[in-house]
Amino acid sequence: MTLNNTTDKEHVVIGMSGGVDSSVAAWLLKQDENIHLEGLFMQNWEEDEDDYCTAIEDFRDASGVCAQLKIPLSSVNFSAEYWKKVFAGFLEEYNAGRTPNPDILCNKEIKFRAFLDHAKGIGASAIATGHYVQTDKDPHGKTRLLRGADPGKDQSYFLHTLDQQQLSHAHFPVGGLLKSDLRAIAQDLGLQVHNKKDSTGICFIGERKFADFLREYVATKPGPITSTDGDHLGTHNGIAFYTIGQRQGLGIGGSSRHKPDPWYVADKNTSTNELIVAQGHDHPRLHKKSLLASNIHWIREIPLTDFQCTAKVRYRQQDCPCTVRLQNSNEVIVEFKDSVRAVTPGQSVVFYNDEECLGGGIIESACE
Numbered sequence: 001m002t003l004n005n006t007t008d009k010e011h012v013v014i015g016m017s018g019g020v021d022s023s024v025a026a027w028l029l030k031q032d033e034n035i036h037l038e039g040l041f042m043q044n045w046e047e048d049e050d051d052y053c054t055a056i057e058d059f060r061d062a063s064g065v066c067a068q069l070k071i072p073l074s075s076v077n078f079s080a081e082y083w084k085k086v087f088a089g090f091l092e093e094y095n096a097g098r099t100p101n102p103d104i105l106c107n108k109e110i111k112f113r114a115f116l117d118h119a120k121g122i123g124a125s126a127i128a129t130g131h132y133v134q135t136d137k138d139p140h141g142k143t144r145l146l147r148g149a150d151p152g153k154d155q156s157y158f159l160h161t162l163d164q165q166q167l168s169h170a171h172f173p174v175g176g177l178l179k180s181d182l183r184a185i186a187q188d189l190g191l192q193v194h195n196k197k198d199s200t201g202i203c204f205i206g207e208r209k210f211a212d213f214l215r216e217y218v219a220t221k222p223g224p225i226t227s228t229d230g231d232h233l234g235t236h237n238g239i240a241f242y243t244i245g246q247r248q249g250l251g252i253g254g255s256s257r258h259k260p261d262p263w264y265v266a267d268k269n270t271s272t273n274e275l276i277v278a279q280g281h282d283h284p285r286l287h288k289k290s291l292l293a294s295n296i297h298w299i300r301e302i303p304l305t306d307f308q309c310t311a312k313v314r315y316r317q318q319d320c321p322c323t324v325r326l327q328n329s330n331e332v333i334v335e336f337k338d339s340v341r342a343v344t345p346g347q348s349v350v351f352y353n354d355e356e357c358l359g360g361g362i363i364e365s366a367c368e
Contacts, residue, residue, distance in 0.1 A: 009036040012171060013119040014128040015111060016041050016066060016073060018058030020193045021130030021174055023065040024182050027189060028173040029128055030069055039066045039073040040119070044082040044110055054199075061193050068191065078114050085109035094218050097270040098346030099243040101158075108161040116169060128171035131155045132179075133357075135167055142300045143167040145357040150178045156357040157315045160350045161297050214241060223273035225252055228266060228285050236275040239268045245286060245342030250277065287339035293349050293361035294331045300358070310352045311336075313343050313363065319352055332361060 014026050016039040029037050041062045043055050059075065066073035086105045093100035111129060119127045132148030132155045143164055148154040162170075174182055186194035218240045225234040234252045236242065242249075246265040266278035266285040278285040291313070306326055310319035311334060321337040334349055343366035350360035 009034055010126060011036045011038075011124040012126045012128050013038055013040050013115075013122070013124045014071075014171075015039075015115060015130075016062040017130065017199070018054075018061035018065075018193065018196075019130065019199060020183060020186050020191070020196055021132075021198075022062075023130075023191050023193050024177075024185050024189075025128060025130040025171075025173040026065065026071055027069055027185070027191075029171065030071065037071055038124075039071050040115070041073060041075040042078055042110070042115060043075060044078045044106075061196065064192050068189075076118055078110055081114045082106070082110055085114075091217050093346050094214065094240045097239045097268050099344050100346045101348055103158050104161060104348055107158055108166075112159075112162055112166040112170065116166060126169045126171055128173060130174055131159065131172050132175055132177075133159055133172050134175035135170070135172060138300065145299050146175075146355045147352075147357065148172075148175045153179045156352075157312055157348070157350050157360075160299065160348065160357050160360040162299065163297075164300070167299070221273060223275065225250065225275045225277055227263075228276060228278045228283070233263075233277065239270065239273060239275050242268065242275055244268070244344040252277070282341075287341050288336075288343045288366040289339050290333060290335045290367040291340075291343050291349060292327075292331065292333055292364045292367065294364050296330055296332055296359065296361040298359040300356075309358060311360075312350050312352075313340055314347055324351060331364075333367075 012029060012035050014022065014029060014037060016022050016026065018041070026037065026039060029035050039062065041059050043059075045055070063073055086102055086109055089105060090100050090102045112127075116127050132150055132153040134146040134148060135143050136146065138144055145156055145159060145162065145167060147156050177185075183194060218238070220238045222235050222237055223239065224232055225236050227233055234250075236250075242265050244265055244267070247262050250263050250265070252263055261280040263277045263279055264281065264283065264286060265275060266283065267276040268274075269276060276285075303324070303326065306324060308321070308323050311322045311324075312319060320340050323335045325333040325335065327333060343363060345363050345365055347363050348360050349363055351358040
């Protein structure tokens with residue numbers, strides 16, 4: 001890291017979301033006398049008349065925390081960048097019948113690109129966030145992305161697309177903390193957000209009825225719901241509104257011809273607009289032994305041969321042992337030791353070597 005020329009301190013801009021994680025992260029950095037710290041609140045979605053987005057409340061909370069910590073706070077609007085770099089692709093994937101993960105692209109393009117560029121533009125040498133990840137350097141000086149110390153909060157899955165330039169200019173102050181300890185720190189400090197609920201929902205858009213929100217942007221095209229045995233069971237509202245492994249909201253209930261087990265989405269046939277469902281949580285159609293992934297990104301080292309590691313096909317999933325077979329510079333086939341449930345095209349498969357996140361890619365298809 002370079003030092004700020006005027007203060008001989010490292011000039012760091014921390015993203016203040018108005019939540020407890022970034023608030024404690026700011027306090028931790030504030031304790032370092034070698035850091036000149038300021039906060040930045042990012043607005044990346046324009047408010048609508050229904051006021052689903054909580055940007056106003058979040059900015060108020062961020063302002064209160066920064067005032068208490070005596071940290072200057074400014075704001076910036078990245079709405080145009082968010083729409084172009086994240087949301088447009090999000091809609092394109094849903095219209096294609098896939099299930100994207102906008103949080104991953106949001107981190108890559110907004111939190112660690114637009115934000116980093118903005119910070120550098122105002123003279124900073126680094127940014128900081130409240131993500132639950134850690135970093136260190138390998139013997140060659142490259143930055144490793146490591147899991148957060150709290151296994152229930154680790155967010156390395158969402159940051160697997162970051163590159164060396166982004167990681168080398170980022171601080172993650174809370175990555176070594178448990179969430180319970182972080183909240184205790186916030187309470188001891190008297191931070192007004194110490195018991196604020198963690199945010200959920202789409203990155204920067206906030207909590208809302210997702211299907212209703214999606215219908216504003218994705219065309220509704222009803223079609224047949226068919227069992228894995230070929231029985232017609234009902235009509236769906238558009239395959240874009242369903243994801244592999246989904247149980248709720250199918251509207252087909254039980255059937256006298258079948259066991260009284262719940263139904264799950266097993267597949268989506270985009271060519272026939274058909275939603276295929278299987279009965280029972282552990283139905284064989286829901287389990288796959290391998291997958292094809294593209295848009296592969298490696299954080300530190302590009303592998304030259306096939307290798308073994310562990311992988312996740314969704315956030316909070318337990319690591320699954322696998323073999324990664326290189327197809328070309330942009331594609332891999334992942335073969336799992338044991339079958340994996342609900343492999344979903346559009347989601348990400350992320351690779352790990354013990355605590356290190358190696359990178360990942362977009363799931364194109366599951367294999368039998």
